[in-house]
Amino acid sequence: MEPDIASLAAMIADPSRAKMLTALLGGRALTATELALEADITAQTASNHLAKLLEKELLVVRKQGRHKYFQLAGEHIARLLENLMVLSHNMSSIKTGPNDPSLKVSRVCYDHMAGEVAVALYDSLLKQGFILDNIDHCTLSPAGERFFISLGADLTTITTKSRPICRPCLDWSERRSHLAGTLGQWILNDALQKGWAERDLVTRAIHFSPRGKRAFFNCYAIV
Amino acid sequence: MEPDIASLAAMIADPSRAKMLTALLGGRALTATELALEADITAQTASNHLAKLLEKELLVVRKQGRHKYFQLAGEHIARLLENLMVLSHNMSSIKTGPNDPSLKVSRVCYDHMAGEVAVALYDSLLKQGFILDNIDHCTLSPAGERFFISLGADLTTITTKSRPICRPCLDWSERRSHLAGTLGQWILNDALQKGWAERDLVTRAIHFSPRGKRAFFNCYAIV
DNA sequence: CCGTTGCTTCGATGGTAAGCGAAGTGTGAC
DNA sequence: GTCACACTTCGCTTACCATCGAAGCAACGG
Numbered sequence: 001m002e003p004d005i006a007s008l009a010a011m012i013a014d015p016s017r018a019k020m021l022t023a024l025l026g027g028r029a030l031t032a033t034e035l036a037l038e039a040d041i042t043a044q045t046a047s048n049h050l051a052k053l054l055e056k057e058l059l060v061v062r063k064q065g066r067h068k069y070f071q072l073a074g075e076h077i078a079r080l081l082e083n084l085m086v087l088s089h090n091m092s093s094i095k096t097g098p099n100d101p102s103l104k105v106s107r108v109c110y111d112h113m114a115g116e117v118a119v120a121l122y123d124s125l126l127k128q129g130f131i132l133d134n135i136d137h138c139t140l141s142p143a144g145e146r147f148f149i150s151l152g153a154d155l156t157t158i159t160t161k162s163r164p165i166c167r168p169c170l171d172w173s174e175r176r177s178h179l180a181g182t183l184g185q186w187i188l189n190d191a192l193q194k195g196w197a198e199r200d201l202v203t204r205a206i207h208f209s210p211r212g213k214r215a216f217f218n219c220y221a222i223v
Numbered sequence: 224m225e226p227d228i229a230s231l232a233a234m235i236a237d238p239s240r241a242k243m244l245t246a247l248l249g250g251r252a253l254t255a256t257e258l259a260l261e262a263d264i265t266a267q268t269a270s271n272h273l274a275k276l277l278e279k280e281l282l283v284v285r286k287q288g289r290h291k292y293f294q295l296a297g298e299h300i301a302r303l304l305e306n307l308m309v310l311s312h313n314m315s316s317i318k319t320g321p322n323d324p325s326l327k328v329s330r331v332c333y334d335h336m337a338g339e340v341a342v343a344l345y346d347s348l349l350k351q352g353f354i355l356d357n358i359d360h361c362t363l364s365p366a367g368e369r370f371f372i373s374l375g376a377d378l379t380t381i382t383t384k385s386r387p388i389c390r391p392c393l394d395w396s397e398r399r400s401h402l403a404g405t406l407g408q409w410i411l412n413d414a415l416q417k418g419w420a421e422r423d424l425v426t427r428a429i430h431f432s433p434r435g436k437r438a439f440f441n442c443y444a445i446v
Numbered sequence: 447c448c449g450t451t452g453c454t455t456c457g458a459t460g461g462t463a464a465g466c467g468a469a470g471t472g473t474g475a476c
Numbered sequence: 477g478t479c480a481c482a483c484t485t486c487g488c489t490t491a492c493c494a495t496c497g498a499a500g501c502a503a504c505g506g
Binding site: 237239264265267268271272288289290 | 493494495496497498502503504
C-alpha cells in the first residue's frame with residue numbers, strides 16, 4: 001500500500017490541533033490545560049485531540065504527578081510543521097508577517113533560533129566563511145570549526161550520525177534561510193545559558209537583554 | 224498572523240484529494256476524469272475537489288480543447304507530499320512496502336527516479352565520488368561534473384539558481400536517499416529518451432527493457 | 447445542425463467529527 | 477479524611493463537507 005498521507009495530514013488539518021502543534025514548536029513541553037488554552041477549547045476536547053495526536057505519534061507524553069507534559073515526537077515533526085508554515089505563508093495572497101513584532105525579531109523554532117536575528121546570524125556566518133551554503137545544502141568549513149571550538153563548543157557532541165550539524169531552515173516570516181541542525185541548537189542553548197537572552201514564558205519569542213544583544217551581535221560579528 | 228497550516232493540511236487530509244495528489248506525483252499532467260478514476264469518485268466530486276486544490280494553489284491547470292490538464296503547482300508541493308509519505312510510512316506500525324512490486328523497483332517521484340534502482344544509482348554515484356553526501360546535503364564533485372558532461376549533459380542548463388543541482392530525496396519504500404534536483408531530473412529524462420525505460424501509462428512505475436536495464440546499470444556502474 | 451464527451455453547477459443527503467456539559471478517575475495539598 | 481485540581485470518558489448536539497443525481501454549459505465530430 002502507498003503510505004496513508006491523508007490521515008497524517010488530517011491531524012494537522014484541524015484548526016485546534018494546528019494551534020496546539022504550533023505552540024509546541026516552541027520546543028518546550030506543555031501540559032494539557034496549557035494546550036487547551038492555546039487552542040481556545042475546553043479541557044475535554046483538548047484531551048480528545050491529544051489522544052489522537054499521541055496515537056498517530058505526532059506527540060509524546062511524559063507524566064509528572066497529576067500533570068501530563070506533551071511534546072513534539074521529534075525533529076521530523078517539527079520540520080514538517082515548519083515546511084507547512086513556509087508553504088502556506090508563501091501561498092496565501094495576504095502576505096503578512098507575525099502579528100507579534102517580537103516574534104518577528106527572534107523566536108524559537110523547535111530547538112534553534114528563527115526570525116530577523118537568526119537570519120542576520122546566518123548571513124554573517126556565511127560572510128565570514130564559517131559555513132558554506134549551496135541553496136539547500138550547508139556545510140561547516142574548517143575555519144567555522146575552529147571558530148566554534150574557540151567559543152567553547154564541543155564538536156564531538158555536536159557531531160551525531162542521526163542529525164546534520166548545520167542545516168538551512170526556511171524562515172516563514174523572513175523567507176530566508178536560518179541555521180538549524182545540532183549547531184543551530186548549540187547556538188541557541190549557548191546564548192540562553194550565557195544569559196544573553198530569555199525565552200518568553202508563553203509565546204515562542206526570544207527576548208534579548210540590551211547587554212546580551214550587544215554581546216551576541218559582537219560575538220558573531222552581526223552588523 | 225501565524226500562517227494557516229490547517230487549511231493547507233486540510234487539502235491533503237481528504238482521502239480522495241490525497242489519491243489525486245499522489246497520482247500527480249507521477250509528474251505528468253492528468254485530466255479531471257483521469258483523476259476522478261484514480262480517486263474512485265464521480266466526475267462531479269472530482270471537479271469540486273480540483274476547484275479547491277486550484278484555489279489553494281496546490282495545482283495548476285492548462286486547458287486544451289475540452290480537456291483540462293492538472294499538474295502539481297511546483298516542486299515545493301511535490302516535496303511536501305514526499306515528506307508526508309516518508310513520515311506516514313515510517314510512523315505506521317504496519318511497515319509494508321508498495322503493493323505493486325514494480326513500484327518498489329522503480330517509479331517516478333515528480334520529475335526524478337525513486338525505488339530500488341534509484342537508491343542503487345545513488346550509492347554508485349557516491350562510491351565513484353561523483354557526488355558527495357553529508358547526511359542531508361549533497362554536492363556534485365568536479366569528477367562528477369566531468370562524468371555527466373561525458374554523458375552528454377549540458378551542465379549550464381542543469382545549473383539554475385532556483386533549484387539545487389542535486390538533492391537527496393528520502394525514499395519512502397527504501398528509507399534511503401535517492402537523487403532529486405535538476406540532475407536527478409536529467410538522469411530520468413535521459414534514460415527515457417535513450418529508450419532504456421518507459422513510464423507506465425497509469426501508475427508511477429518505470430519499466431526498464433532488458434537491454435535498457437543492462438545499458439543503464441552499465442552506464443552508471445551499478446552492481 | 448444533432449449527438450457525444452468533458453467538465454461544471456445545483457440541491458439534497460448522509461456520515462463524520464469537533465465541541466461541550468456532566469459525571470468519573472486519579473493525584474496532590476491541607 | 478476533605479477539598480482542589482488535572483485529566484478522561486460518556487452522551488449528545490451541531491456543523492461542516494464529501495458524495496452523488498440531475499441538469500447545465502462548452503467543445504469537438506459528424
